[in-house]
Amino acid sequence: MNFCSNCGAPVEFRIPAGDSHPRHVCPRCGTIHYQNPKLVVGALAEWEDRILLCRRAIEPRHGFWTLPAGFMENEETTAEAAARETEEEACARIEVGELYTLIDVPHISQVHLIYRARLLDLDFRAGEESLEVALFREEDIPWEQIAFRTIGMSLRYFFDDRRRGHWPFHSASLPPPPSAA
Numbered sequence: 001m002n003f004c005s006n007c008g009a010p011v012e013f014r015i016p017a018g019d020s021h022p023r024h025v026c027p028r029c030g031t032i033h034y035q036n037p038k039l040v041v042g043a044l045a046e047w048e049d050r051i052l053l054c055r056r057a058i059e060p061r062h063g064f065w066t067l068p069a070g071f072m073e074n075e076e077t078t079a080e081a082a083a084r085e086t087e088e089e090a091c092a093r094i095e096v097g098e099l100y101t102l103i104d105v106p107h108i109s110q111v112h113l114i115y116r117a118r119l120l121d122l123d124f125r126a127g128e129e130s131l132e133v134a135l136f137r138e139e140d141i142p143w144e145q146i147a148f149r150t151i152g153m154s155l156r157y158f159f160d161d162r163r164r165g166h167w168p169f170h171s172a173s174l175p176p177p178p179s180a181a
Ligand SMILES: [Zn+2]
Pocket: 004, 005, 006, 007, 008, 009, 026, 027, 028, 029, 030, 031
């Protein structure tokens, strides 16, 4: 942030009095522009023994596969966000079930939440942000072409839990990748 969104003056980056973190502070109007982690919410939607995946038409990770997921909007619930992202990316309708994974990604200031869900019908197709959308059995999952580590983790939890026949909630924290590449 370079300019105050309240008054347009150049902002300073410093620790405000009584605070512990540096913030963007406006020297003209005094506004402190707090920045907080973002929630990424998605759905692991099942149809019989298959899972709905989308191949990304946008960066980052163009051409890689993901669960339908995206940034939560203001004034919606997390379950609504999961259903909305599935509608937008896969033009698919789901019944949202239990919250399944919560993965902290502190080095990029994000929290990823994945719900289990049930696909309501087979009338899906690629949305604006997807190249294609398809249902995958476990043996057909393109593990080497999964877009994000949190999505791969959620899928592995899912197939492991399905083998064991129980469905605990999973929370985890993801360290930075080994290389910055
Ligand atoms: Zn200002």
